[in-house]
Amino acid sequence: MRLLTSLHSADDRPGAVVALDGALSRHELLARAGGVAARLRGLPIVAVDAVPSLSTIVTVTGALLAGVPIVPIPPDAGVLEREHILRDSGATVLPDLPPPAGDVPAEPSANAAALVLYTSGTTGAPKGVVISRAAIAADLDALAGAWQWTADDTLVHGLPLYHVHGLVLGVLGPLRIGSRLIHTGRPTPRAYAESRGSMYFGVPTVWSRIAADPSAARALAPARLLVSGSAPLPVPVFDDLATLTGQSPVERYGMTETLITVSARSDGERRPGHVGLPLPGIGTRLVDETGAPLPNDGRTIGHLQVQGPTLLDGYLRDGGVRPPDLADGWYPTGDVATIGPDGWHRIVGRASTDLIKSGGYRVGAGEVEDALLLHPAVREAAVVGVPHPDLGEQITAFVVAEPVGAAELIDFVAARLAAHKRPRVVHLVGSLPRNAMGKVQKSLLTTE
Known part of the structure; x- marks a missing residue:
């Protein structure tokens, strides 16, 4: 052939x-x-x-x-x-x-x-x-x-x-x-x-x-x-x-x-x-x-x-x-x-990292990331589900942004998506870990 x-x-x-x-x-x-x-x-x-x-x-x-x-x-x-x-x-x-x-x-x-x-x-x-x-x-x-x-x-x-x-x-x-x-x-x-x-x-x-x-x-x-x-x-x-x-x-x-x-x-x-x-x-x-x-x-x-x-x-x-x-x-x-x-x-996204089951809802991490990126201060965003004793998984965001408060970003998402899709926690970070193809390596994100 x-x-x-x-x-x-x-x-x-x-x-x-x-x-x-x-x-x-x-x-x-x-x-x-x-x-x-x-x-x-x-x-x-x-x-x-x-x-x-x-x-x-x-x-x-x-x-x-x-x-x-x-x-x-x-x-x-x-x-x-x-x-x-x-x-x-x-x-x-x-x-x-x-x-x-x-x-x-x-x-x-x-x-x-x-x-x-x-x-x-x-x-x-x-x-x-x-x-x-x-x-x-x-x-x-x-x-x-x-x-x-x-x-x-x-x-x-x-x-x-x-x-x-x-x-x-x-x-x-x-x-x-x-x-x-x-x-x-x-x-x-x-x-x-x-x-x-x-x-x-x-x-x-x-x-x-x-x-x-x-x-x-x-x-x-x-x-x-x-x-x-x-x-x-x-x-x-x-x-x-x-x-x-x-x-x-x-x-x-x-x-x-x-x-x-x-x-x-x-x-x-x-x-x-x-x-x-x-x-x-x-x-x-x-x-x-x-x-x-x-x-x-x-x-x-x-x-x-x-x-x-x-x-x-x-x-x-x-x-x-x-x-x-x-x-x-x-x-x-x-x-x-x-x-x-x-x-x-x-x-x-990936079923293992991007499908978040929180409080009985199924939330796609990408939708939350897109909403965060609409904020003028945000340059990059990655959202994951973190184990939570009440919710099952807590929607958690890692954000690269100009000076902005975490509470402001949470409210910003809540005003654009259903309330249950808002991140409960936002971590402001200097960069996101990526592989050679530009994909965020979410397994390397840490709250510590």
Whole structure:
């Protein structure tokens, strides 16, 4: 199966792939990747230190051409994380050597494993998620339709090359669809503003920083698509981007195990606080704790399950692949959400941290966070449920803000949401702990 179809096209414009360490045409990339593929023959699985560079893109491309599953290792991984990934996967780290030009081998079947992506490890040791070539192709083709993504586009981003957003969408997408790719190394407002693209990818932290730099935001006005993912985009940031760039960002939803499953459309509505509609071929549903279906009424919060061709093959276990635990073919995402009568999805957050059961009510942390962010003094907010002897869980907020009183913020939320959704306690902090993709690590928040 030819996964990276644009590499074989007759179009060989210079600078098809640009990074901080150089640029390659498609045929130059294909030749170098062919050399890597030749070196990989006979290896069952390989790993690459996924620094944001052409060398990483060449190595990943070569492994995909050779049909050898590849494990991208975060360049900032600690010793223990790196050792776990290599031991768990059994992968050989490919040396960073200049590859010779080589013949392009015949690519394997669609069902062959392409990538092993390790989860962030928030609920235990990182797990190796096995993603097939067919799943990647199905997802990229669906996104190409939803976003009207074509070979005429230039994609700009500076996201890490070891996650779905930066690697699968941000690198393999252009190599399949044929669009030009500019990787900025780091996703800074200046780097984005100085790169002329028609599409930009970012996580909420990136977009928040761009929105706070009006000149950088206005420089993106000629682009046709600003895509946000990996975490919910705060509504105030959504609104600021719309004002500064003249267009609302497109939000989408996915995870390592499912790739991208829900998205707003480039030619359709873009709603703040919502991630859109299921992609073609994707099914979604809400269930309660017993697995019983819940209504799509836009209000009821339930556990989100998905099904479709983009799901993982399974997890690496003891030298093999353990299939995921499915509920009648549905994958339990671990996220909670609402679905409206028109099919629009709003992601509340992780069931383990963002669904708060307080005083008999089910409260989504994201709704409270959005309300806090409407206060002009608040820059960042994270809301969690803290064990409470009477309420079960007490709604507790951690806020990065200009000088403001906790009581003022509690009253501010109470005036905008139902009284039972107000935080009972607000902690003013200097910063929120985040991972490389900008997601707040709520397990690290502490009241001490």
